[in-house]
Amino acid sequence: xxxxxxxxxxxxxxxxxxxxxxxxxxxxxxxxxxxxxxxxxxxxxxxxxxxxxxxxxxxxxxxxxxxxxxxxxxxxxxxxxxxxxxxxxxxxxxxxxxxxxxxxxxxxxxxxxxxxxxxxxxxxxxxxxxxxxxxxxxxxxxxxxxxxxxxxxxxxxxxxxxxxxxxxxxxx
Amino acid sequence: xxxxxxxxxxxxxxxxxxxxxxxxxxxxxxxxxxxxxxxxxxxxxxxxxxxxxxxxxxxxxxxxxxxxxxxxxxxxxxxxxxxxxxxxxxxxxxxxxxxxxxxxxxxxxxxxxxxxxxxxxxxxxxxxxxxxxxxxxxxxxxxxxxxxxxxxxxxxxxxxxxxxxxxxxxxxxxxxxxxxxxxxxxxxxxxxxxxxxxxxxxxxxxxxxxxxxxxxxxxxxxxxxxxxxxxxxxxxxxxxxxxxxxxxxxxxxxxxxxxxxxxxxxxxxxxxxxxxxxxxxxxxxxxxxxxxxxxxxxxxxxxxxxxxxxxxxxxxxxxxxxxxxxxxxxxxxxxxxxxxxxxxxxxxxxxxxxxxxxxxxxxxxxxxxxxxxxxxxxxxxxx
Amino acid sequence: xxxxxxxxxxxxxxxxxxxxxxxxxxxxxxxxxxxxxxxxxxxxxxxxxxxxxxxxxxxxxxxxxxxxxxxxxxxxxxxxxxxxxxxxxxxxxxxxxxxxxxxxxxxxxxxxxxxxxxxxxxxxxxxxxxxxxxxxxxxxxxxxxxxxxxxxxxxxxxxxxxxxxxxxxxxxxxxxxxxxxxxxxxxxxxxxxxxxxxxxxxxxxxxxxxxxxxxxxxxxxxxxxxxxxxxxxxxxxxxxxxxxxxxxxxxxxxxxxxxxxxxxxxxxxxxxxxxxxxxxxxxxxxxxxxxxxxxxxxxxxxxxxxxxxxxxxxxxxxxxxxxxxxxxxxxxxxxxxxxxxxxxxxxxxxxxxxxxxxxxxxxxxxxxxxxxxxxxxxxxxxxxxxx
Numbered sequence: 001x002x003x004x005x006x007x008x009x010x011x012x013x014x015x016x017x018x019x020x021x022x023x024x025x026x027x028x029x030x031x032x033x034x035x036x037x038x039x040x041x042x043x044x045x046x047x048x049x050x051x052x053x054x055x056x057x058x059x060x061x062x063x064x065x066x067x068x069x070x071x072x073x074x075x076x077x078x079x080x081x082x083x084x085x086x087x088x089x090x091x092x093x094x095x096x097x098x099x100x101x102x103x104x105x106x107x108x109x110x111x112x113x114x115x116x117x118x119x120x121x122x123x124x125x126x127x128x129x130x131x132x133x134x135x136x137x138x139x140x141x142x143x144x145x146x147x148x149x150x151x152x153x154x155x156x157x158x159x160x161x162x163x164x165x166x167x168x169x170x171x172x
Numbered sequence: 173x174x175x176x177x178x179x180x181x182x183x184x185x186x187x188x189x190x191x192x193x194x195x196x197x198x199x200x201x202x203x204x205x206x207x208x209x210x211x212x213x214x215x216x217x218x219x220x221x222x223x224x225x226x227x228x229x230x231x232x233x234x235x236x237x238x239x240x241x242x243x244x245x246x247x248x249x250x251x252x253x254x255x256x257x258x259x260x261x262x263x264x265x266x267x268x269x270x271x272x273x274x275x276x277x278x279x280x281x282x283x284x285x286x287x288x289x290x291x292x293x294x295x296x297x298x299x300x301x302x303x304x305x306x307x308x309x310x311x312x313x314x315x316x317x318x319x320x321x322x323x324x325x326x327x328x329x330x331x332x333x334x335x336x337x338x339x340x341x342x343x344x345x346x347x348x349x350x351x352x353x354x355x356x357x358x359x360x361x362x363x364x365x366x367x368x369x370x371x372x373x374x375x376x377x378x379x380x381x382x383x384x385x386x387x388x389x390x391x392x393x394x395x396x397x398x399x400x401x402x403x404x405x406x407x408x409x410x411x412x413x414x415x416x417x418x419x420x421x422x423x424x425x426x427x428x429x430x431x432x433x434x435x436x437x438x439x440x441x442x443x444x445x446x447x448x449x450x451x452x453x454x455x456x457x458x459x460x461x462x463x464x465x466x467x468x469x470x471x472x473x474x475x476x477x478x479x480x481x482x483x484x485x486x487x488x489x490x491x492x493x494x495x496x497x498x499x500x501x502x503x504x505x506x507x508x509x510x511x512x513x514x515x516x517x518x519x520x521x522x523x524x525x526x527x528x529x530x531x532x533x534x535x536x537x538x539x540x541x542x543x544x545x546x547x548x549x550x551x552x553x554x555x
Numbered sequence: 556x557x558x559x560x561x562x563x564x565x566x567x568x569x570x571x572x573x574x575x576x577x578x579x580x581x582x583x584x585x586x587x588x589x590x591x592x593x594x595x596x597x598x599x600x601x602x603x604x605x606x607x608x609x610x611x612x613x614x615x616x617x618x619x620x621x622x623x624x625x626x627x628x629x630x631x632x633x634x635x636x637x638x639x640x641x642x643x644x645x646x647x648x649x650x651x652x653x654x655x656x657x658x659x660x661x662x663x664x665x666x667x668x669x670x671x672x673x674x675x676x677x678x679x680x681x682x683x684x685x686x687x688x689x690x691x692x693x694x695x696x697x698x699x700x701x702x703x704x705x706x707x708x709x710x711x712x713x714x715x716x717x718x719x720x721x722x723x724x725x726x727x728x729x730x731x732x733x734x735x736x737x738x739x740x741x742x743x744x745x746x747x748x749x750x751x752x753x754x755x756x757x758x759x760x761x762x763x764x765x766x767x768x769x770x771x772x773x774x775x776x777x778x779x780x781x782x783x784x785x786x787x788x789x790x791x792x793x794x795x796x797x798x799x800x801x802x803x804x805x806x807x808x809x810x811x812x813x814x815x816x817x818x819x820x821x822x823x824x825x826x827x828x829x830x831x832x833x834x835x836x837x838x839x840x841x842x843x844x845x846x847x848x849x850x851x852x853x854x855x856x857x858x859x860x861x862x863x864x865x866x867x868x869x870x871x872x873x874x875x876x877x878x879x880x881x882x883x884x885x886x887x888x889x890x891x892x893x894x895x896x897x898x899x900x901x902x903x904x905x906x907x908x909x910x911x912x913x914x915x916x917x918x919x920x921x922x923x924x925x926x927x928x929x930x931x932x933x934x935x936x937x938x939x940x941x942x
Contacts, residue, residue, distance in 0.1 A: 002565070002587060002591070002733070003733045003912070004733070005566060005567055005568045005587070005733045005734050006567050006568065006583040006587070007567035007568035007569075007570055007573055007575060007580070007583060007766075007767065008570075008573060008574035008575060009568065009570035009571065009572070009573065009574075009736060010570070010571075010572045010573065010574050014574075020574065024673075025613065031686070033686050033687070035687055039687045039688070042687075042688075043687070063800070063803065065685070065687075065688045065800065067800075071798055071800075090706065090802075090805075091702045091703070091705045091706035091709070091806065092702065092705060093697075093698055093701035093702050093704075093705055093753045093754055093755070093756075094701075094751070094753065094754035095695060095697060095698060095701065095752070095753035095754070096750075096751055096752060096753065096754075097677075097695060097697055097752050097753055098695065099677070099678050099681050099693065099694065099695045099696075100674045100675050100677065100678045101674070101675035101677045101678070102674075102675075107754075108693075108695075110692070110694075110695075110698040110701075110702065111702070112702055112706075112802045112806075121803060121804070121805055122802075122803050123802040123803060124688065124802050125684075125688070125689050125692065125694075125698075125802050126692065127692060135751060135754060138754075139754075144705070144706070144709045161691050162687070162688050162689070162691050162692060163691050163692065
């Protein structure tokens, strides 16, 4: 391979000083997505303070997030199941970085939580709360496999969004 | 590898301006179920899957992520092509021809109604340094092209209006169509100017819907219960989307793609070869420009012929008997899949009210819309 | 099955921010690959462009925008887009273009410009998550990697120090890669003590955001033989996409990589991959992923890749193991997503043709593989090459 590869690396200063010019564009990149049948009902369930799953009678899986079809059996799924709002931690992380790569002083604790009432391994993504403010505190209070409980927004504040659950906290 | 490739299954949903009753997954599932039923198989019988989509049309980073479940393709070979339905058809065709994947599924869909500011998305495809700073509505590209095409070809604005009227009327007999209408060329001429000479009724409004096709190698056709429609050839050509270096009057990509597709399908005289043609009409003038590029009309002749009724449903060569994009709705990358479906239905004798007698050979052409100069051509036939 | 040869490869430097536009980067890489192959663009029948999220360059329909630079004007071009798997999927797509019998030659160009996205390219990845059930949580790309890393470590009891060794190995290997701007001699302590991004992921375990492009030229057997010389052949390809419902899967093991590998091995007639694969470029956007993928490729038992790492099994100068990421990988050379995957595929071509210079592995190599991964912990793409 040729050892002299092409490409001109810029430094931050090249842009700051105006040696290199840029153009900027901001567009209105917005969408209003149709939730459809399965997610529509799921969001209604959240507003009512419930976590809903769907059952496929053929493979017997109870899945969350719900879908109107079983992707394994490739058939319409059969019934709605009201799940518990408790679960077990499948995995978690302690994040000091925001979506835009800026740094945080207090961490966010995202987790995959296997929901009780659904099939084993049926997790959803959500946040953990009341687990500490520092890495050390979080690592001391959270373990994979630990049982957790949803903390809901008060009924009148719920909007039919996944954020109607504020977070999951360790079962006391 | 030396055998032919055929479409053995076709599934779809009706095309509608909005589709709040179903998520994109549910729309695609419906089309997939129909396609599998049509062919008499299930997803386990499929060797590879191809979908066509663009991130910003769906509002997701890496749309490929959300493709397998509703096709029954979990853990199978699935790929997303950022291209239009004919490019997807080409990829599916090539996969079959390798001999490794005898049965391949092709999927495309539109949830255009979910895009709040389509002009911004379209503008995002324009060159960021040289074009976007003008902040013009991206329809200007079509306006410039239409003006040049009219100049080069001598086509009149009334002739262009005839295309819109024809296609919207054709859609009246297509239960799948989103925008059937009984409009006259005069109404089209009087519609609101958008980027003159481009007018509102020249432009296909967007619609939602989904398509799933199943392709198979000739030597496994016995497995399927449907009548096969052969894909004799499918070719596509990408020309530059650079506005500064293009030929504004001619659809060079369509000329080249047609040349390749006709050569492979053994088509010597395009004018007499086809019983129907589904030709891109994202803008009404494009149908005329494409007809000339495809050799279905001489240079500068398409406008006269459409005005005379040559390309009507009852004419010598029905063009966009489905209603085209103008009548069915603009479906982003899935426009040619609507055309492909019409070809399949017509060649199988399943086109109901629109049936064109014993159709034996059809043409589908596509264009990836502003600002591209990319499009494909497919030749379909019945044995 | 028709045979497909790799005739040449080329790439640009991998830079934090390039002056060149995406089109220009494509051109530089394509030109370098054509020169390496001793061909001109007139010899090329079709083009495959691979490039990951359009959001990075800030251009919708990015493939159309880039095609001028990729030599695709007036030619058939497709852009398969399978997220991070795209870099290795490029030559896979070239394979099916040629093996279909339709085209004699294919140019693959992989490009990524991450620097245009403001305030940071990471933000573009928010939209990989489900818009209904996940995005409203204020998601972040790093979460999904850290959640997977945590699960992998927990299930198999893998120490952080071992994972850190992947970063040390690859950054050291990268010092010999011409595209690399920042090779480094790191210690395990430096990696473990680097800033916690999203525990357990630390900054030096994450591949750097970069701009760059790479390209390869492939051809059918007749064309390759007419050219003469010894060639590297594509022996097997495989790809697989798992369910989008990633939270319903156990992330400790990449089943989709295994599925893709099985398909590639079957096509290549490989029944004992650990004996028949002599060099590997597993995708390494994060340090733990290389180990995760080596297991998915069945080159190590589940949970065992870290132990083998400690024994030097994956080192570049191993004589009884399988050198992994001799290029330096994404961790070492940089991660312009699609270009990086293609760089890894190119590395196998260089290793098998003895052109890897200071990076040439010690042991004799006749067969190697490159693997990429992408989407929501979902896609495996694998290509096996041999001489």
